[in-house]
Amino acid sequence: MSQGQYLAAAYLVVFVVVLAYVLIIATKLVRLQRDVAAIAELVAEREPPAELRAEPESPRPQVTLG
């Protein structure tokens, strides 16, 4: 191998390792997104339907005059 090829190999190694690290982090981010989606689903299952959530109106106090 020539000196230039050794130089290229050294710089390529740095590039490849950093790229591999970024890919690993990207994979982890995909997993985290999946986890967030799963938790959002769990929260949605626990929440009561919208019609049940609406609080019934409290009766107005009757005021008698006279």
Next chain:
Amino acid sequence: MWSRNNVVTALAALAAALVGVAIALIFFWIPDDADQGISQKIFYFHVPIALTAYACFGWGALKAFLHLWRRPSGADLESYVAIHQGVIFGILTLVTGSIWARASWGVWWAWSSTQLVLFLVLFLFYSAYFMLRFSVEPGPARANLCAVYALFGVVLIPISFLAIRLANDFIHPTVFTSEGPQMEGSMFFAFCVAWAAMLALAAALYHVELAGKRLDTTLRELRERLA
């Protein structure tokens, strides 16, 4: 959260810009070394990467010390992530150094070089940190054990750095002596830019990994509460 994201973005942009400038300086501005020729240009990434690995191990040890002293929340995780970064930069140091050794000395490794062997010892010591961490159940006991281990390892950093000066190692070159850097001004400038680039890259990766780990922990806690 907003400011944390901004820090990561700024560090990543700074790292990208500095790496670009460093590569331009190394390949288009500074002259080839009179003795080693073009292969000497490995120096401009190899040495900054090694110094960044030391910095990461040092940062990890500092966080470990803080964990043992004041016990701030998250210091254990920060120490772990810093040591992880140090090991990654350590791998890069060993591989780029090995390639440079082959180009300059004709061998991939020289056991007679104290600097090389001590760096390998430091690297293996911190690699064993992960074996310790993942063999103990998560909790305060694990955090304390890991912090003590990370603190012990930091002693190896000055020894590894000074080994070449203490042992009269003639194989591994000494560039930084008590009389200053033994290189031209332009070479030293390119070296400083490359070092700043590596530090910025390490800082950006450290914050990204830390954010990921914190998010992971929060999500796990949320899932446990919902289960």
